[in-house]
Structure formats: structure tokens, C-alpha cells
Amino acid sequence: xxxxFKKKKSLKxxxxxxxxxxxxxxxxxxxxxxxxxxxxxxxxxxxxxxSLFSDRKIKDIDFVVLNILRMGIFQFMYMDKVPSYxxxxxxxxxxxxxxxxxxxxxxxxxxxxVSSVPNIDSFAKDKxxxxxxxxxxxxxxxxxxxxxxxxxxxxxxxKEKTILICQSLNENPHIYLRFNKNKxxxxxLTREMDVISVDFGQLPTGISGMxxxxxxxxxxQDITKTEIYRKGLVSVQDLSSQIAVSYFINPQEGEKVLDVxxxxxxxxxxx
Numbered sequence: 001x002x003x004x005f006k007k008k009k010s011l012k013x014x015x016x017x018x019x020x021x022x023x024x025x026x027x028x029x030x031x032x033x034x035x036x037x038x039x040x041x042x043x044x045x046x047x048x049x050x051s052l053f054s055d056r057k058i059k060d061i062d063f064v065v066l067n068i069l070r071m072g073i074f075q076f077m078y079m080d081k082v083p084s085y086x087x088x089x090x091x092x093x094x095x096x097x098x099x100x101x102x103x104x105x106x107x108x109x110x111x112x113x114v115s116s117v118p119n120i121d122s123f124a125k126d127k128x129x130x131x132x133x134x135x136x137x138x139x140x141x142x143x144x145x146x147x148x149x150x151x152x153x154x155x156x157x158x159k160e161k162t163i164l165i166c167q168s169l170n171e172n173p174h175i176y177l178r179f180n181k182n183k184x185x186x187x188x189l190t191r192e193m194d195v196i197s198v199d200f201g202q203l204p205t206g207i208s209g210m211x212x213x214x215x216x217x218x219x220x221q222d223i224t225k226t227e228i229y230r231k232g233l234v235s236v237q238d239l240s241s242q243i244a245v246s247y248f249i250n251p252q253e254g255e256k257v258l259d260v261x262x263x264x265x266x267x268x269x270x271x
Contacts, residue, residue: 001036001067011040030218039067039074041170044144046073049124053113065103068094072111077121084115139163143170174216177223178237181213184228189215214242 003009015036019029039046047058050069058066072091075082088111095104117123125142132138139159140150143166153162179189223229223236251257 001039001071002064004040005067006063011037034079035071035074038078039070042074042077042144043070044141045124045128046070046077046144048128048141049073049077049114049120050110052127053110062099062103064099065095065107068098068107069110072107073114073120076111076114077124088112088115135159139166143167145169174239175218176237176239176242177215177217177234178242179213179215179228179234180232184233186215189228189234214239 003014004011015033018032024032047070050066050073051058054061061069068091072087075087076084088108091111092104092108095107114120128138128142132141136147136151136154139145139154139162140147143150143163145166150162150166153165157165177189223234228234245251249257
């Protein structure tokens with residue numbers, strides 16, 4: 001986070017560098033990725049909330065301490081499976097190790113205040129509604145998008161569509177894998193991957209039956225290291241690409257299909 005906010009480096013490049021150079025388990029990588037990506041995504045809202053609990057202005061807080069606090073508050077807001085005491089203790093230890101003892105006391109005081117609020121996300125939304133008058137600013141802070149961008153959307157699409165745009169862009173992207181169901185089973189896949197769902201009941205009628213060779217996974221961080229990937233039994237493939245071939249083109253036995261944009265040609269393997 002320090003590199004991202006201060007040096008304006010690509011977040012993807014920073015994360016990949018540390019994951020490549022430090023030995024971390026797949027679970028640790030996903031945990032770190034979620035905290036870092038989430039903190040960056042919601043930092044405007046987090047900073048607004050932090051300003052309510054701190055006597056110091058955001059610009060006056062030590063930069064490293066600020067990012068420690070941001071990560072802690074993000075976990076309180078969006079990672080309810082992490083115990084409150086763990087968030088506070090780990091944040092305090094980070095401040096002790098990387099800044100000073102007095103800074104760790106400041107971190108402890110702020111995060112304990114935050115932890116005392118029953119539903120911190122609802123608390124933040126209520127404060128934004130009551131303390132921020134301008135509608136553009138409200139949306140900007142609540143969904144953590146720059147004011148100029150929210151104003152652009154607001155002027156073009158109006159309030160309701162702007163909110164829908166922000167909500168959609170803040171959703172975590174779905175990751176789908178296409179697998180060769182003739183050579184590998186769901187049970188074999190689940191032993192190597194964290195499978196979330198194989199239920200596509202919300203898709204239009206007729207599509208779900210054609211997509212039985214698909215799984216949704218939480219992460220593909222280490223997929224290249226799995227045996228099933230090295231053997232070519234699975235490939236990362238967007239759902240829309242799979243629907244395009246399996247549903248709309250729906251090639252039949254004996255037909256010839258020319259894909260003029262094939263690179264590397266995985267769509268041709270769908271049927």
C-alpha cells in the first residue's frame with residue numbers, strides 16, 4: 001500500500017512482485033490480496049470514517065500508520081470472518097514493528113473505537129448521509145470513486161444509474177474455469193481448487209444445460225502450479241465466451257467453424 005499510494009505504481013505489479021519473491025501459502029496470498037485490493041478500492045470511504053474517529057487530520061497522520069489504519073478499518077467493514085481482536089492486535093504489531101511504539105498506541109486507540117461500533121458499514125453510510133450535503137460527494141465517498149468521475153456519470157446518467165454503475169464496478173469479478181468433463185471430474189477438481197459454485201440456475205433457460213463443464217472459483221492465483229492445469233484439463237475462460245460458442249453458435253457434429261481471432265484457440269475446445 002505504501003508503494004501504491006506514494007509511488008503510484010501498478011497495484012497488480014506490486015502484488016505480483018511480493019508474491020513471487022516471498023514464500024506464501026495460497027490461503028495467505030488470497031487473504032493479503034483481498035485486504036490490499038479492498039483497501040485501495042474503498043480508501044475514500046475508509047478515510048472519511050477514519051476522520052470521524054481521529055482528532056488528527058488525514059494529512060497529518062504518518063503515512064505508514066495511515067495505511068495500517070486503512071487496512072484495519074477495511075477488515076472491520078468488509079471481512080467479518082476476521083475476529084475484531086485479531087484485527088486490532090495485528091495492526092498494533094505492524095505499527096510497533098514498522099513505525100514507533102507511540103504510533104502503535106494511536107493505532108490501538110483508533111481501532112478499538114472502530115471495533116466498538118456494532119455495524120461499522122451502516123454507521124459509515126448513515127454519517128455520509130447526514131454530514132455530506134452534495135449528492136455527488138455522497139456517492140463519491142460512499143462508493144469510493146473520484147468526485148470528477150462521479151460528476152461525469154451523474155451529469156450523463158442521473159443519480160440512480162450512477163449508483164448502479166458504482167455498485168457494479170465495486171463487485172468482485174467472477175472467475176470461471178472450463179474443464180474437460182471427459183477427462184476430469186468435479187470431485188477431482190475440488191481437491192485442487194477452491195470451488196465456489198456450479199449452479200447456473202439464474203441463467204436464461206437453455207443456457208445452463210449447455211454449461212455443465214464450468215466451475216466458478218474464488219482465485220486463480222496459483223492455478224499454473226496445479227497438475228490439472230499443466231495437463232490442459234482446465235482453462236480460465238470468461239462466461240460470456242463460453243455462452244457465445246455453446247449457446248449462440250451451438251456447433252453441431254460435422255460442421256466446420258472458422259475462428260478468425262483464435263489466439264490461442266481455447267474457444268474451439270468448447271464443444
